[in-house]
Amino acid sequence: MRTTRRNFLKTVAAAVGGAALVKGAVEKTTNQAVAEEANLTFTPQHLDYYPPFDKWNDWKEPSGDYWKKHGGALRNGVKLINYMIVPTVCSNCEAACGLTAWVDKDEMVVRKFMGNPFHTGSRGRNCAKGYAALSQMYDPDRIPFPLKRAPGSKRGEGKWVRTTWDEALKTIGERMREVIKKAKNGDEYAKKMIMYHVGRPNYNGFQPRVVWTWGGDYHNSHTNFCSSGGRLGSITWSGDDRTSPDFANSRLIFLSSSHAADAGHYFQQHAGYIADARAKGAKLVVMDPRLSNSAGMADLWLPTWPGTEAAIFLAMASRLLQEDKYNRKFVERWFNWKTLMKDKDYLNYLKKEGIISKVPEGETFDDFISVLKEIYAPYTFEWAAEETKVPIDRLEKLYEMILWAGDRITSYFWRAQAAGNRGGWMSAGRTGNFLLALTGSIGGVGGTGWHHWHALGVGNNGGASTLKDKPKPVDAWSELLWPPEWPIAAYELSIILPHLLSDDEWRKKWEKRGLKIPDKVEVWFGRMYNPVWTNPDGFRWIETLTDENKFGLTIHMSPTWSETSWYVDYILPVGLAGERHDNQTAETKPERWTAFRQPVLRVALKKMGWKPENPARATLEAHKKVGLGEVWEDDEFWINLAWAIDPDGSLGIRQYWESKKNPGQPVTVEEWYNACFSTIPGLKKICEKMGITPYEYMRDRGAWTEETNVYNVMEREVPYDPVKKAIKVKGKWIPLSECDIDENGAVFLKHHNAKKYHSERHILAVKKDGKFLKGFHTPTGHLEYYSKTLVEFGWPEYAIPIYPRTDDQRKKWIHILSHVHHSYMNEENAFVLNPIFRLVYNIHTRSVNAKWLMEISQNHNPVWIHESDAKRLGIKRGEPVKLRVIDTLTGIETGYFVGMAMPTQAIRPGVVACSHHQGRWRVRDFVKVEGFDQGLGVMTFGSTRVNIERDGNTWKMRTVEGTIPREVKAKHHEKWLKWPYPEFNEDIKEVWWKATTGVWQNAVFPPNPDPLSGMQCWHKKVLIEKGGPDDKIGDVVVNTDATFKVYQAWRDKLTRPAPGPNGLRRPKWMPRPWYPHTDSAYRMPGTAGHSSHEE
């Protein structure tokens, strides 16, 4: 070797003058370069380096833009920025990942958003949506001040005037005052005529508290187009509305859809934990008709026919039972089997229905197992393969993995089949959790826990900072929120709000039975909510929102334009992720963390010594001072609105928002959140040690983790005092003499014959082995294999996890048969449309204001169609395809849309898919606002301009123009205002995605509320045709008369209205969300427990 080397060198030495050939990039360091380096605060060794916390207030770092312009740190020196690092929380999805805003102290702008290393859920990481928060903050199309519909113009005409926050507060406050005054005087209608309607809340507690203090039944949500189906499947098992999987320690991650791993609910955090688990050897199984990113990376892909997923869950359960491989110890301890075995009436019902052949004589656990074996014996792998259209060998593989994983199986049921199908609650959570529970994968390490074990939201707990803490429970029940037809619904029926308001027949029917249903909403607030575009039947929303007899005064709280804001009276620009206060938590792992969203420029200003003139308006003042615009935050707006509604305190509202520290003044957000965070014991303790307040801790660090490794909470003991003979629940001692105990050991209050009626129960503890344990939040304190509550509300056939196997059962159990089941696909060109899969870099209606996200997502909602199907129909890539939407219950065709075809092998034959994230539209490019000398851009780089025509009940939409590249300049003369932020928007002239931004498919969908959960059943049967010469991608044609008939049919043919036992409008143990209602409100008028003021 040595000889070779020497020869080598000699040769070259003689042959080449190498030194003369090099490029000369390496230089001896000059003194100047050393001096430059000395200016830097740091020289990190690793990419994951984060500035030390003690330097967050003063941190110097090279300017990224400067690098880009000059070609890197090593070319022409380095410009440094003086940063203050202020924590906040991302608001682009529900995961609440930590962010830090890097505030340039010299210019008072945010230069970038990064992760927050104090946030133990997101671990300092973010997805594209988090980093894109900057492009949203300095979006050139954001609305810089409050807008009001021009006097004399009609809604939707597009005539706007600039107004002030003070004028808006006064007008809205006075209008609300009139309604609330009537409500206080006993007018039942007035208790239902204000509506706060929230889209993605991204907060825990504050705004529900606001609405609660108004005293009526005024809080609506978006949830039944989102997750009601996912929730009901979990509520009926555990009383908790969603699972909280311990992905990181799991052995088998069994996902129903791409949720969690590459899009979906707590994406980014969950995806990271899933990756951690896989690095340790875990297996990933994805059930999805689409080869999503997750499915592509999975160990096993199950391309099920949409809505048949229950067949796989039950086939697995059946095999586990037949082979005695279920987790006997867990099932015996935590299933409510004793209730089933004792209920001979129900067992006789099962016998009558042919589900079991005889009623068992004994009531032992083994008798229970025998019953289960009989019920599920027909759910074989062969049948499941036929039903789901998945090859049987994949089911065998899945079963092997289930056996291998033991009690470490995780899953998440939220959207996908739960949101796509009629009966989605059954085919997802109800049957899916059954499989998890049979394996014992509930609650332990690597298993699946529950939401409330792991969430820590305290935004509602600030009452200690105000003159009066909590209001009384609200004594009203708005049928516009909770129609009697859906007593079991997981959330408000908001998808049909315009239909209910338009349906005089329906209202009269219930008025005859003593209900008081208003035909108008006097004041409507939409917050972070875009119902026109997001909900099904958007043209019906336009028809109703523009009708001043249905909606009195309409306010849209939105930082940006949307399809909905176009049709309202006021647009109030409230803040984005770094522009408002919220407390937010999410159950992303088995621990309890909580995080603090903040208006970061306000926080930075205050830290630098700035003081607001009015402490209750500090965020608005700060945003004006730094030139962001007249952008306020929700919290301060609501507090000020409470004072505008009730200036003299006579309505009793003001006291809830009056500072205890400074009586006569509104409470400040610092006071409120300090009180909130002071209710977290661990945080309070550490703050006492550090000599700072809990508010200061959260202001500076942005996140706190109260408890880690939270497992098996149902096994935790409830304190018992043998002398008092009482148990302690939520800080109160409750004597056992006031309680009943059932056959399972469930301890509950005696009221309203709760021993008999499960719907009335309020569970306190579970007695086991002589101890009182927390158990689960169900009437039996156990996991409810058998839900007697469903029997009491008239749904006995669905009280156990079940799924139809025969044609006869499909007819009888239509309520849980998917409306896109393959038996409905009779035409050659009939397909199931999956319209609800997420794009990982978009967030529903809220990413249109992020140019970076729009750039990477443009034209990303083609119609996925299997190559064989496309070939059969003669459809080629990029061609227009017409999708005619057919309702399978009524046979009604509601309209069609034209999408762009994308033949692919990444979807199962018979199914087509089109993501719901795209297809945003505008009717005008720019708006001239009276009182301001520059036009406001309307979603110019994320939407297409459309032409809308109406002919009676038929609406037509056609794309006219795409995005608009333009030079962004400040042409107005308001020197203080940086809008439209040209410094951040030089690249808008480079917008290149001029073509389609997708098609608005939701408009063609009729409302299809699930008869039990109330969930919009999003999947659709479509007939696909090759586009004709007159069809253009983006076309939408809908008949709102047809969509209305479909809504009526789903309501009248499928639901089973309240009341349940004792006149209940819904089970007491499934309480209304947001804030408490009185016991009387829970009961229908005319029944024993109801005490109407007028009766």
Added chain:
Amino acid sequence: MENIIEMTQARINMYGFLSRLLIEEVDPFTLNKIKENEDLLELFPNTKEWEDFWEKDTMKLVEEDLNVDFTTIFILNVYPYESVFVNDEGHINPTITNPTLIFYREHGYSIDLNKTRALSPDHIGVELEFMMNLVQEELNALAREDENEVKRLREIQKKFLEEHIGNWTVPYLLAVKDIAETPFYYDVADATLEFLMSDLEYLYNLEEQPA
């Protein structure tokens, strides 16, 4: 002593030569130099057997074969940056956090990327050029008979070979060999690999001898 000076000059030349071949496309001037020198051709055993190398017009050979291969290898497939190979993320790290850059700075060198097309200071060509500079300094110290400085510079060379070049170029150059479509770049990769291994061995052996 004379032998050492000769060897050191040879190392300078070799580092410079390989740096040049790896940092950007070969030019007709350099290519002709190789063609014309039999000793140098020993480094290119496969190229020597390649018909086009001799028969094709030099300019055409550069444009139609060698530049295409250079692009396929270094621009499209195996990025010649240490950060790509040593970081889990597989990204080029052109920032001041780059450990290679920190090494240069700690040892009194800065990098002016304006003089190259490299995106980041940990490009294999820049690393080889850095080695060349260190050896050049060593040669100067040898001329001054500054034994301590010679020793110090050899330590730095060894450290840089161990912690940086040696840490990634072996798998990297094997990958280049694998993907190369012309005998020329196959030989460049092979020669670099052979040289780097022998140079490290050379430095180890020197340790046992007085400077």
